Amino acid sequence: MRIGELARRTGVTTRALRYYEEQELLTAERSSSGQRHYAEAAVDRIRVIRQLYAAGLSSRTIAELTPCVVDGRATPELLQRLAVERDHLDRHIADLVDTRDRLDSVIAGASATLRTGAPCGRDATAASPESR
Known part of the structure; x- marks a missing residue:
């Protein structure tokens, strides 16, 4: 083609x-x-x-x-290299899962904050008495 x-x-x-x-x-x-x-x-x-x-x-x-x-076509060296790359991917996946879990925690906390009416994020800093 x-x-x-x-x-x-x-x-x-x-x-x-x-x-x-x-x-x-x-x-x-x-x-x-x-x-x-x-x-x-x-x-x-x-x-x-x-x-x-x-x-x-x-x-x-x-x-x-x-x-x-x-x-x-695999040689022992290529198989070892593949294992190293797989381990690198596993670490990257673990980091991504950790980041997602942190975001989930922030989302859950922000949702609770919204229900109580307290500001969150940059708006919270601008509205707090300590920032004035």
Whole structure:
């Protein structure tokens, strides 16, 4: 398939697809006129690449891990690297859960404050006698 079709099927811009090629995350065959042609497997490869980017991995890390993650070719070193990246994601998830829990606590406290009529946040500081 040509670059435009791959872009449509994956929701990725053609510019991003060219960048993936520059980073050696994706390969394309070239026609005699220089047009890129991608295999059907490129659709799944792009999905994995996007997931890894969304997880916070760099293009260099993705390039290193792609043979294992996409193609199923694993070496002990790649498996160790995947475990390190998974542990990093676990810490990031834990931090996000902690942040969400703090927000839930603030929302619950603010809801109680609203029921009692006491101001909260910047409005509370401006309205308090200590801030005058």
